[in-house]
Amino acid sequence: MAHQHEPEITVIPPDKEKIRHLWKVALILLVVTVFEFIIAFSIPHEYRTMRVAIFVVLTIVKAAYIVLEFMHLKHEVKVLFWSIMIPLVFVVWMLVAFVYEGIKMSDINFIRW
Amino acid sequence: MAHTSAAPATELGKSVWDGGVSPMNASYGKLMMWFFLLSDAFTFSGLLITYGLIRAAHPAYPGTPADFAFSSEYWPIPEKVFDAVPLLHGVELPLVFVGLMTFILIMSSVTMVLAVEAGHRMDRKAVEKWMLWTIVGGLTFLSCQAWEWTHFIVGTGTDTIVQKFNVLTGTMDAVAVQGANLKINQYGPQPFADFFFFITGFHGFHVFSGVLLNFLIYYNTVTGVYDRRGHYEMVEKVGLYWHFVDLVWVFVFTFFYLV
Numbered sequence: 121m122a123h124q125h126e127p128e129i130t131v132i133p134p135d136k137e138k139i140r141h142l143w144k145v146a147l148i149l150l151v152v153t154v155f156e157f158i159i160a161f162s163i164p165h166e167y168r169t170m171r172v173a174i175f176v177v178l179t180i181v182k183a184a185y186i187v188l189e190f191m192h193l194k195h196e197v198k199v200l201f202w203s204i205m206i207p208l209v210f211v212v213w214m215l216v217a218f219v220y221e222g223i224k225m226s227d228i229n230f231i232r233w
Numbered sequence: 234m235a236h237t238s239a240a241p242a243t244e245l246g247k248s249v250w251d252g253g254v255s256p257m258n259a260s261y262g263k264l265m266m267w268f269f270l271l272s273d274a275f276t277f278s279g280l281l282i283t284y285g286l287i288r289a290a291h292p293a294y295p296g297t298p299a300d301f302a303f304s305s306e307y308w309p310i311p312e313k314v315f316d317a318v319p320l321l322h323g324v325e326l327p328l329v330f331v332g333l334m335t336f337i338l339i340m341s342s343v344t345m346v347l348a349v350e351a352g353h354r355m356d357r358k359a360v361e362k363w364m365l366w367t368i369v370g371g372l373t374f375l376s377c378q379a380w381e382w383t384h385f386i387v388g389t390g391t392d393t394i395v396q397k398f399n400v401l402t403g404t405m406d407a408v409a410v411q412g413a414n415l416k417i418n419q420y421g422p423q424p425f426a427d428f429f430f431f432i433t434g435f436h437g438f439h440v441f442s443g444v445l446l447n448f449l450i451y452y453n454t455v456t457g458v459y460d461r462r463g464h465y466e467m468v469e470k471v472g473l474y475w476h477f478v479d480l481v482w483v484f485v486f487t488f489f490y491l492v
Binding site: 127129130131132133138139146153156157164165168171172175176178183186190191196197199200203204207210211214218219223225 | 256257258259264267268271274275278279282283285286287288289290291292293297298310312327328332335336339340342343345346347350351353354355356357359422460461463472473476477479480483484486487488491492
């Protein structure tokens with residue numbers, strides 16, 4: 121095997137601003153998680169709808185930060201962005217259809233034991 | 234690895250119809266990773282939404298959380314199931330351990346994004362450092378999950394009386410159960426345990442393969458493969474996968490443990 125010549129590499133110095141931004145996103149994710157935690161123990165279980173609504177919103181906020189910033193989707197070209205986002209409409213459809221079905225099954229006491 | 238939102242320009246010497254334009258402005262490998270992750274998102278949605286259906290179809294616990302006791306009659310309150318922390322036996326610390334696992338996974342996502350950033354700058358030393366942290370984070374998460382599973386399977390140490398259908402006599406028999414498996418469990422209706430195993434198991438398997446991929450990237454970085462190649466795009470592609478694993482956990486955390 122021929123000896124592989126090591127190439128000359130020029131290391132570009134880090135952009136402080138960019139790295140600070142990444143840590144800021146991480147901090148937001150952690151703060152939102154802590155906030156979810158507080159909600160879980162401060163809002164009583166009787167307010168179920170409100171609890172679930174808050175959790176869903178906070179989860180979407182976290183997911184958005186991960187996908188848009190960490191996975192860099194916000195900074196990709198528009199065609200790529202929408203090629204990923206539009207198909208997710210099927211997930212929303214499935215979610216609504218199936219959970220609605222589940223609630224109806226509960227109404228007619230479908231599951232016996 | 235240019236990250237511009239500007240419209241991609243025509244490549245020199247190639248007409249538009251000869252592939253001179255790359256409309257997505259991303260390499261083949263990166264695009265395919267994105268579309269693989271999209272299909273994987275559908276798989277996880279399938280699992281989580283089915284969980285939503287089954288859970289909605291079961292009655293919720295009617296009383297106050299303080300009086301809660303395990304029964305197969307109603308869906309358990311998750312924080313009453315997941316309230317144990319290693320080395321603190323008998324202490325009720327609802328959701329603390331899963332909270333810790335969430336923290337670990339988010340932190341390893343951060344170290345991954347820092348590895349990708351270092352890769353853009355061709356900084357091999359920094360990529361090595363951050364990849365190693367990412368691998369450590371992944372392994373820590375997997376260890377936590379192993380403990381969590383063990384605790385779930387072994388049980389709380391107190392029996393729950395479960396009505397179980399006897400195939401031989403055709404009657405419902407009362408059985409004292411501890412822990413859980415795919416056939417019987419002490420926490421609630423059987424689908425609860427089944428979904429726990431399937432959803433966290435499928436996610437854990439993703440974390441496991443992610444750690445393997447991360448190690449591969451780390452190895453290639455150390456041996457100088459990406460320096461010779463002239464770019465660190467593989468770090469970016471595997472990074473996408475790793476962030477996706479974190480993304481799925483965000484949903485599992487909310488819909489399996491919090492709600």
